[in-house]
Amino acid sequence: MAQKKKKSGQGIGLSPQEYQQIAKQAEPKRNVLMNGIRAYLVGGLICAIGQLVQTGFIEWFGFEKKEAGNPTVAVMILLSTILTGLGVYDKIAQWAGAGTSVPVTGFANSMASSAIEHRSEGFVLGVGGKMFKIAGPVIVCGTVAAFFVAIVYMIFHPELAGGGK
Amino acid sequence: MLLKGRQSWEYDHRPVILGTGTVVGPFEGQGPLSGDFDHIHEELSIGQDSWEKAERALFEEAAQLAAQKAGLSMNQVQFLVAGDLMNQIISSTFAARTLAVPFIGVFGACSTSMLSLAVAAMLVDSGAATYAMAATSSHNASAEKQFRYPTEYGSQKPPTAQFTVTGAGAALLGKTGNGPVVTAATLGKIVDLGVKDPFNMGAAMAPAAVDTIMAHMSDLNRSPDYYDLIVTGDLSKVGYQLALELFAKEGFPIDKTVYGDCGMMIYDYGKQQVQAGASGCACSAVVTYGHLLNRMQRGELKRILVVATGALLSTISYQQGESIPCIAHAVAIESGVN
Amino acid sequence: MIMDFVWAFLVGGAICLLGQLMMDVFKLTPPYTMSTLVVLGAIVDGLGWYDPLIEFAGAGATVPITSFGNALFHGALQELERNGWVGILTGMFEVTSAGISAAIIFSFLAALVFRPKG
Numbered sequence: 001m002a003q004k005k006k007k008s009g010q011g012i013g014l015s016p017q018e019y020q021q022i023a024k025q026a027e028p029k030r031n032v033l034m035n036g037i038r039a040y041l042v043g044g045l046i047c048a049i050g051q052l053v054q055t056g057f058i059e060w061f062g063f064e065k066k067e068a069g070n071p072t073v074a075v076m077i078l079l080s081t082i083l084t085g086l087g088v089y090d091k092i093a094q095w096a097g098a099g100t101s102v103p104v105t106g107f108a109n110s111m112a113s114s115a116i117e118h119r120s121e122g123f124v125l126g127v128g129g130k131m132f133k134i135a136g137p138v139i140v141c142g143t144v145a146a147f148f149v150a151i152v153y154m155i156f157h158p159e160l161a162g163g164g165k
Numbered sequence: 166m167l168l169k170g171r172q173s174w175e176y177d178h179r180p181v182i183l184g185t186g187t188v189v190g191p192f193e194g195q196g197p198l199s200g201d202f203d204h205i206h207e208e209l210s211i212g213q214d215s216w217e218k219a220e221r222a223l224f225e226e227a228a229q230l231a232a233q234k235a236g237l238s239m240n241q242v243q244f245l246v247a248g249d250l251m252n253q254i255i256s257s258t259f260a261a262r263t264l265a266v267p268f269i270g271v272f273g274a275c276s277t278s279m280l281s282l283a284v285a286a287m288l289v290d291s292g293a294a295t296y297a298m299a300a301t302s303s304h305n306a307s308a309e310k311q312f313r314y315p316t317e318y319g320s321q322k323p324p325t326a327q328f329t330v331t332g333a334g335a336a337l338l339g340k341t342g343n344g345p346v347v348t349a350a351t352l353g354k355i356v357d358l359g360v361k362d363p364f365n366m367g368a369a370m371a372p373a374a375v376d377t378i379m380a381h382m383s384d385l386n387r388s389p390d391y392y393d394l395i396v397t398g399d400l401s402k403v404g405y406q407l408a409l410e411l412f413a414k415e416g417f418p419i420d421k422t423v424y425g426d427c428g429m430m431i432y433d434y435g436k437q438q439v440q441a442g443a444s445g446c447a448c449s450a451v452v453t454y455g456h457l458l459n460r461m462q463r464g465e466l467k468r469i470l471v472v473a474t475g476a477l478l479s480t481i482s483y484q485q486g487e488s489i490p491c492i493a494h495a496v497a498i499e500s501g502v503n
Numbered sequence: 504m505i506m507d508f509v510w511a512f513l514v515g516g517a518i519c520l521l522g523q524l525m526m527d528v529f530k531l532t533p534p535y536t537m538s539t540l541v542v543l544g545a546i547v548d549g550l551g552w553y554d555p556l557i558e559f560a561g562a563g564a565t566v567p568i569t570s571f572g573n574a575l576f577h578g579a580l581q582e583l584e585r586n587g588w589v590g591i592l593t594g595m596f597e598v599t600s601a602g603i604s605a606a607i608i609f610s611f612l613a614a615l616v617f618r619p620k621g
Contacts, residue, residue: 016359023368028324043519044512050562051511070601081609085617093319098522115614117315120215127614142541146575149549150591209621306621316621
């Protein structure tokens with residue numbers, strides 16, 4: 001038997017650091033360039049579609065430029081929710097990566113997919129309780145960040161703190 | 166004497182695998198081993214209204230098929246040794262409710278197939294059971310829902326990620342009869358070399374596989390050429406590569422035999438988008454009980470060592486920044502008549 | 504008008520590219536990537552640079568998730584200017600109300616109509 005005689009239970013003679021080095025090198029390299037190009041194309045396209053929708057609301061529904069953002073976002077969210085429900089959004093996402101998760105459509109997809117998935121646990125605890133599984137961090141981080149930015153802003157503009165009454 | 170060395174059992178009475186059941190989902194039915202499974206379902210939902218119920222249905226079917234092929238009924242089976250990936254192993258427990266068999270629940274994540282087979286063989290060999298069944302299941306959607314993201318969520322999987330097999334595998338063991346025999350098993354220790362990425366479980370599990378294989382050879386005083394084939398459960402491309410490197414570093418002559426991995430066998434890398442390969446409790450179960458035992462029946466294999474590997478993390482341990490502890494259990498199966 | 508679409512495409516794509524680099528180079532998972540971008544959006548608006556970006560890139564700046572952070576800060580700022588410090592709390596969700604309400608309502612409806620397909 002030509003194997004190194006090892007006391008049973010002695011195990012692998014590598015330290016965790018040494019092994020993690022080897023493991024890192026064995027990771028197949030992500031094609032950063034291709035992924036980046038795909039994300040750019042799909043993300044840009046989704047934003048261009050958003051621009052189309054927004055222009056539509058301004059030209060045909062008479063919204064002011066400032067207010068057209070709201071119905072535009074609502075339409076994008078509706079479209080994304082439908083694509084999620086049809087089982088199509090996740091297929092596009094494997095190809096497009098951040099191109100589908102970064103636009104607000106990704107946010108809607110995260111909520112719609114959670115709601116649809118957890119329907120089996122009922123509408124209150126399942127759909128209601130788990131809808132924000134992925135979107136929750138985004139809302140919390142955004143709100144907390146906006147709060148701190150506002151505090152800092154207020155420190156630099158102390159005249160605002162008293163109120164414009 | 167059942168106990169051999171530090172952590173292994175040698176089954177002097179050589180329990181026989183009297184019957185097996187392997188059922189899989191549609192995606193596995195499109196892979197290269199489709200001809201080796203008893204039943205391929207056409208719908209991922211298995212006609213059920215939740216993924217969890219679907220997994221249970223697969224489990225029950227595999228268990229019943231195994232009993233049927235052994236010519237026995239479930240109420241002749243003393244114990245069902247089983248587990249799965251779901252919290253509180255509900256696929257196994259709810260299926261055991263239907264099957265109405267005394268139930269020994271085990272958790273080994275993706276190493277459950279060989280963990281349950283080793284324990285079931287030990288029960289039969291020691292006279293603690295006349296017939297014992299080992300079974301496990303996994304379902305791609307139920308696993309994604311519990312461990313990762315809702316199935317319709319659009320996230321891009323990295324190249325190290327693995328695809329959980331939808332399926333169930335069961336094996337019924339008895340003291341005498343015709344069929345392949347279980348001759349030995351080595352139960353693994355938990356091995357953790359600090360890998361934290363749950364999207365790269367192959368890297369986390371490879372050290373456990375190597376550790377158990379080396380312990381097996383040492384405990385039973387064997388060398389790799391004793392076996393025609395050694396397979397790991399689901400290391401897939403990345404873990405398999407690392408296992409080879411670890412064997413080389415340890416000076417272990419794995420090249421004296423054919424070394425493969427079930428996670429790399431069940432899908433067609435060219436046609437099916439599975440990144441690094443397959444994972445899931447059912448992976449090693451259906452590949453072993455379906456494909457490998459078929460090869461053994463045809464005389465292509467005489468002695469194999471199946472080393473199922475499991476990653477023992479939970480969603481909380483991962484979120485708390487813990488690394489992934491892993492385990493591997495090895496079972497030696499030989500063709501033979503008892 | 505065509506230029507509006509071009510700029511929307513170019514700027515929107517660039518923000519998505521940033522997200523992709525976060526995922527591929529820094530190995531952040533999608534929730535972490537989106538959260539980082541939202542925080543960035545709030546900070547950029549705090550510096551006063553997000554509004555000009557919207558003027559010039561239109562949907563290229565309002566569609567990516569960064570605009571969510573921008574909208575949260577914007578709402579807080581609007582009310583801060585009108586009503587003083589309490590406005591930070593009362594105004595926060597004013598601008599984003601459409602988006603969040605739409606997402607909740609449509610997701611709920613989707614759960615009524617659709618089943619997960621795996």
